[in-house]
Amino acid sequence: MSPADAQRSNASHPAQEAVARAFGAENRARLLARYFDATQTITSTNAWQHVYRLLLWIDRTTALAHCYESDKAQPGRAWYARSLAFHAWVSNALNVSPADLGESIDWLFREAVKDLASRALAIRTAVYEQQRAPYAGRGFPEPGEDPELVALIKEVVGKWMTEEPPEEEFRKLTRRIYVYVTQENKRRNLVGEGFEDVIAAVIGRLRFSDKTEIRSRCLLHDLPGFHAPPPNEKPRRVDLALLRGNHRTLVSAKWSIRADREEQFHTDFEAYARLESAGQDFEYTLITNEFDAARLKAACDRRRQNAPLFTHVVHVNPDAVVATYGEAVRGSATAVSAHVKDGRLMSLEAWLEKFGRRIPDRSGASTD
DNA sequence: CACGAGCATAGTCTTATGAA
DNA sequence: TTCATAAGACTATGCTCGTG
Numbered sequence: 001m002s003p004a005d006a007q008r009s010n011a012s013h014p015a016q017e018a019v020a021r022a023f024g025a026e027n028r029a030r031l032l033a034r035y036f037d038a039t040q041t042i043t044s045t046n047a048w049q050h051v052y053r054l055l056l057w058i059d060r061t062t063a064l065a066h067c068y069e070s071d072k073a074q075p076g077r078a079w080y081a082r083s084l085a086f087h088a089w090v091s092n093a094l095n096v097s098p099a100d101l102g103e104s105i106d107w108l109f110r111e112a113v114k115d116l117a118s119r120a121l122a123i124r125t126a127v128y129e130q131q132r133a134p135y136a137g138r139g140f141p142e143p144g145e146d147p148e149l150v151a152l153i154k155e156v157v158g159k160w161m162t163e164e165p166p167e168e169e170f171r172k173l174t175r176r177i178y179v180y181v182t183q184e185n186k187r188r189n190l191v192g193e194g195f196e197d198v199i200a201a202v203i204g205r206l207r208f209s210d211k212t213e214i215r216s217r218c219l220l221h222d223l224p225g226f227h228a229p230p231p232n233e234k235p236r237r238v239d240l241a242l243l244r245g246n247h248r249t250l251v252s253a254k255w256s257i258r259a260d261r262e263e264q265f266h267t268d269f270e271a272y273a274r275l276e277s278a279g280q281d282f283e284y285t286l287i288t289n290e291f292d293a294a295r296l297k298a299a300c301d302r303r304r305q306n307a308p309l310f311t312h313v314v315h316v317n318p319d320a321v322v323a324t325y326g327e328a329v330r331g332s333a334t335a336v337s338a339h340v341k342d343g344r345l346m347s348l349e350a351w352l353e354k355f356g357r358r359i360p361d362r363s364g365a366s367t368d
Numbered sequence: 369c370a371c372g373a374g375c376a377t378a379g380t381c382t383t384a385t386g387a388a
Numbered sequence: 389t390t391c392a393t394a395a396g397a398c399t400a401t402g403c404t405c406g407t408g
Contacts, residue, residue, distance in 0.1 A: 023377095023402060069380065078392060182400090188378035189402045195377095217376095237376090256378070259395050294394055331393070
């Protein structure tokens with residue numbers, strides 16, 4: 001946190017008070033501190049549970065835990081069955097009923113947006129009146145006017161209405177619906193950077209035998225043993241960097257993966273390798289919550305020259321992927337279950353365990 | 369404080385491929 | 389022909405930072 005950030009953040013802020021940037025680094029850190037301070041045990045084994053409690057959410061169109069693109073997860077389509085299986089698996093693993101899962105997950109988003117809705121609906125009345133004044137009396141539409149949506153509502157529930165609501169109330173309703181629906185689009189930022197934050201927070205709270213320094217979204221050349229890029233090249237950032245002794249792990253943390261974004265894995269690594277200045281190996285590890293078998297397979301198999309691109313490919317919980325695909329395993333899913341079995345697709349737990357055990361004295365030199 | 373550029377996050381939508 | 393999978397393109401959004 002920079003001095004300016006520290007100055008802005010007021011320690012006496014009550015938890016519910018409005019914050020300037022609900023999804024910003026400062027507020028995420030504040031919320032995560034609150035969450036983890038109230039959490040007794042954080043272990044490699046339950047790390048994935050914290051990830052899901054904090055970040056996983058319910059897809060409103062299916063009312064099931066989100067694991068795949070919404071359009072392919074609609075009732076009757078292939079991923080609806082898998083979404084059901086995933087929902088069942090998560091509920092069971094978190095020890096809540098399928099009906100209550102929604103209240104047990106998505107903590108970070110639900111906390112961050114708590115006062116966003118009311119702020120989105122708020123109108124600075126004086127300014128608003130002034131803005132509309134020149135057009136007064138000309139029948140200009142009011143904000144929230146949406147005859148089609150109103151017609152839809154009336155069509156479905158109208159017969160239960162004892163009287164016709166005033167137009168103004170319908171405008172309030174349509175505005176609230178709009179805010180509610182579009183709120184979902186704001187999730188992406190929080191999931192993405194929040195994923196990095198949560199992993200960093202978990203690692204920071206695990207008791208490793210060796211001290212580990214964790215940096216989020218830092219510049220590559222601020223890490224030991226990396227050059228600054230030439231002036232005509234933009235500086236590189238690393239999602240997550242773990243430093244321990246002379247051991248450097250660069251982590252790419254992606255909640256989900258798409259083909260076009262995969263290309264970046266390669267160009268990022270190419271830059272990292274080219275700008276390496278210490279003449280020593282570094283790890284390049286992917287952590288993801290992607291559920292698509294083909295994308296996971298591609299990440300596991302992706303190569304650079306004569307070696308796998310990623311030192312490790314880590315999934316929040318591969319058991320969830322296996323359970324989601326269920327019995328009907330074919331195509332890429334076959335390869336993925338093989339990768340799970342042979343450890344190429346690692347669980348977050350296994351990766352944290354492995355990381356916690358490693359002692360960086362490969363050279364045999366004294367660490368004193 | 370307002371504004372915009374630039375970067376970054378992710379999900380959604382569209383098109384291509386291949387198998388039944 | 390139909391459908392799921394796979395690959396790729398596109399979009400909605402927020403934060404940070406610099407500028408006026």
